[in-house]
Amino acid sequence: LQIQGLGNEQLAPGYRQVLVPWAVQGGLNPPVITSAKGAYFQDQHGQSYLDLTSGYVAVSLGHGHPKVVKAIQAQAERLCWTASSYFNDVRAEYAELLQTISPWPEGLRVHFACGGGEANDDAIKIARLVTRRTKVLTAYRSYHGSTLGSSALTGVDRWRDPIPAPAGFAKFVAPNPYRSPFHTEDPQVEAARALDHLRMVLSHEGAQNVAAILMEPVTGSSGVVLYPDGYLEGVRQLCDEHGILLVFDEIMTGFGRCAAPFAAQRVGVAPDMISFAKGASASYTPLGGVLVRERVARHFDTHLFDVGHTHAGHVLAVAGGLAALKVYLEEGLFERARQVEQWLDHGLRQLQERHPVIGDVRGLGAHFGIELVKDRASKEPLVQWHHPDGSAPMRTLYTELLKRGVHAYGRYNVMIVAPPLTIERHELDVGLQALDEALAVVESRL
Numbered sequence: 297l298q299i300q301g302l303g304n305e306q307l308a309p310g311y312r313q314v315l316v317p318w319a320v321q322g323g324l325n326p327p328v329i330t331s332a333k334g335a336y337f338q339d340q341h342g343q344s345y346l347d348l349t350s351g352y353v354a355v356s357l358g359h360g361h362p363k364v365v366k367a368i369q370a371q372a373e374r375l376c377w378t379a380s381s382y383f384n385d386v387r388a389e390y391a392e393l394l395q396t397i398s399p400w401p402e403g404l405r406v407h408f409a410c411g412g413g414e415a416n417d418d419a420i421k422i423a424r425l426v427t428r429r430t431k432v433l434t435a436y437r438s439y440h441g442s443t444l445g446s447s448a449l450t451g452v453d454r455w456r457d458p459i460p461a462p463a464g465f466a467k468f469v470a471p472n473p474y475r476s477p478f479h480t481e482d483p484q485v486e487a488a489r490a491l492d493h494l495r496m497v498l499s500h501e502g503a504q505n506v507a508a509i510l511m512e513p514v515t516g517s518s519g520v521v522l523y524p525d526g527y528l529e530g531v532r533q534l535c536d537e538h539g540i541l542l543v544f545d546e547i548m549t550g551f552g553r554c555a556a557p558f559a560a561q562r563v564g565v566a567p568d569m570i571s572f573a574k575g576a577s578a579s580y581t582p583l584g585g586v587l588v589r590e591r592v593a594r595h596f597d598t599h600l601f602d603v604g605h606t607h608a609g610h611v612l613a614v615a616g617g618l619a620a621l622k623v624y625l626e627e628g629l630f631e632r633a634r635q636v637e638q639w640l641d642h643g644l645r646q647l648q649e650r651h652p653v654i655g656d657v658r659g660l661g662a663h664f665g666i667e668l669v670k671d672r673a674s675k676e677p678l679v680q681w682h683h684p685d686g687s688a689p690m691r692t693l694y695t696e697l698l699k700r701g702v703h704a705y706g707r708y709n710v711m712i713v714a715p716p717l718t719i720e721r722h723e724l725d726v727g728l729q730a731l732d733e734a735l736a737v738v739e740s741r742l
């Protein structure tokens with residue numbers, strides 16, 4: 297397969313004018329995507345690509361699900377937008393359904409935003425308004441978005457540099473079983489060491505100043521890191537001890553990605569708020585928001601809820617989320633993700649046996665990462681974390697995949713494997729076969 301972009305020198309009018317996020321603009325020549333169906337999208341020449349990462353780990357229903365498309369069409373004809381100061385039937389129906397999948401028996405309230413970064417910004421505000429404290433703590437190895445607030449939360453330096461973070465953000469080191477400074481063979485001890493460190497950060501920052509600890513319960517873009525047993529429970533306990541709100545950023549992990557409605561249920565820890573986006577509407581409409589457990593939300597019965605946006609609760613966006621959630625539930629996709637987990641776990645571990653470059657395979661649900669290394673014994677990363685020029689072998693991997701009609705992405709030395717929850721076994725096998733071949737090319741060039 298020839299990847300045919302537009303040729304950077306002769307870009308057609310319009311294409312040059314669109315700034316491509318997270319990229320140096322010169323020399324870009326990706327395919328032009330014009331349509332999509334199921335787990336595949338197509339370029340302007342009709343070439344199909346299997347999407348091994350559900351877009352940005354979000355198109356969890358695959359593309360073009362007829363029920364979601366019809367619901368959006370019908371809503372567009374009836375009402376696209378009304379002020380968030382009015383009540384609306386679609387928002388109410390969605391909120392009620394969200395309550396049925398939440399980790400809180402006491403109930404919840406929902407605040408809407410247009411995407412993940414905005415949702416995290418709002419979660420920070422809500423935590424500050426409720427606690428009257430200012431500081432927010434996040435993990436160094438984390439990705440929370442690219443708005444000013446959410447990039448201040450984000451721990452990967454590249455996203456914050458050279459824009460200085462606003463005041464009030466502090467970081468801690470969370471455990472990473474594959475290459476953790478807290479490592480021991482016993483996950484309980486590893487969790488305890490990491491919690492000692494967090495306790496120390498809290499005491500240096502002044503726990504009484506900390507409004508929230510905000511974490512991805514399983515990290516996403518920063519390498520699909522699963523915490524050792526007991527760690528998140530310990531974070532929950534520390535929050536309770538100090539009156540700090542625990543916020544889970546479930547923008548990537550929510551809505552079945554981890555084979556549960558939210559990763560919170562999968563890891564067995566209930567936070568105080570959950571920020572969501574991506575899979576909520578499966579990217580059919582730009583929807584995000586914050587779920588606030590009832591006992592926290594109640595604060596705003598007597599205090600100003602000083603957060604809002606013109607498009608907060610955009611009815612068309614919410615209709616996309618409502619239709620998507622109904623499909624997840626009707627088609628049992630949160631449970632189906634367990635099946636995908638078995639396929640991925642088995643398939644990726646088989647690849648690990650064949651390819652020494654795969655240092656680690658980890659994940660749950662339809663949310664996996666493969667960490668690539670130069671040497672399994674030393675675990676030296678295939679490309680350096682944070683190194684701007686170090687990504688050549690990873691570029692080779694993604695290009696070789698694309699040449700074989702498969703799309704994937706990742707960050708630094710970790711490739712994400714997160715297909716739609718609807719993917720069929722034979723489609724996944726095509727993707728794993730292409731990955732097998734692409735890894736062989738990467739290894740041959742080392």
Ligand code: PLP
Nearest residue numbers: 411412413439440441516547548
């Ligand atoms: N939080 C997490 C965990 C994410 O993975 C992302 C996006 O990748 C975001 C926040 C930001 O969401 P958005 O790109 O919708 O602003």
